[in-house]
Amino acid sequence: MAIVENGNQETEFWEGVxxxxxxxxxxxxxxxxxxxxxxxxxxxxxxxxLALAAHRRYRDTVHLLGLGDEKQNG
Incomplete structure (x- = not known):
């Protein structure tokens, strides 16, 4: 027994596929x-x-070494 009985059903079948x-x-x-x-x-x-961690490390290093004080007082 065939899946389709006529040409129209065959076309619809392949369109569905x-x-x-x-x-x-x-x-x-x-x-x-x-x-x-x-x-x-x-x-x-x-x-x-990563950028935030680098920024915090830079900020803490500058503060620890006192490098940022001159800019604030100047």
Missing amino acids: RVAADSRYRAEQAAKMRRTIGWALGLSIAGLC
Whole structure:
């Protein structure tokens, strides 16, 4: 027994297959995009944390050595 009985049903069947394949491809692309965005956000946050840590270390070093006092009093 055939899946389809006439040419019209066969056309509809293959159109359905094409739509399903296209939907699957779009879903895979969306999943890849979500992962890419997640990595980008994670790396951005890590970069900001690193910059904050470097800034705090620089500020503490300047304060410890007394290098910032001259600018404030001058």
